[in-house]
Each structure stands twice: as C-alpha cells, then as structure tokens.
Amino acid sequence: MRRCAVAISPRSGKTKYKSATCSDRKVRLAGDTALVTGRAAIEAEINGQPRSLRLVFLNAWTQTPKGWKFIAWQSTPQPAT
DSSP: OOSOOOOOOTTTOSEEEEEEEEEEEEEEEETTEEEEEEEEEEEEEETTEEEEEEEEEEEEEEEETTEEEEEEEEEEEOOOO
C-alpha cells in the first residue's frame, strides 16, 4: 500500500495517464480493512486533450492471505483553496 493507487480503465483507450502522485495520505485500520484518504495530482491525456487533475480520494484495501488487495476508489475534484 505504498504507491498511489489510481483506478484506471485502460480498456477504453480514451485516457492515457502520464503521472500520478499522492500527498497527505492517512491510513485508518479497521480489522482486515484499511481506509486511505489523501490528495492526488494526476497528469493525463483525456480524449486527446492534456489534463491536470487535482483530487481528494478515499480508497479501501482488504488484507487477504496473499497480501493487501485494492477493492475500491472514490475521488472528487480538490476544492480550491
């Protein structure tokens, strides 16, 4: 759970991710579940247009016998400061 996990749908081919970095990550454990909140800065090309995305996110992981498994991602645009 050390990298910035971003839910990506590579099948459509409409979005090409160039980079993704996370900051302000906080991890909360509840049994075999970890909830991670933070901010993400993503550089991407969407429908051929360059985009800079600034998001706040919540993702969920579960611990399995084979290690941590990513199970959910929710994000929204970061509010202006």
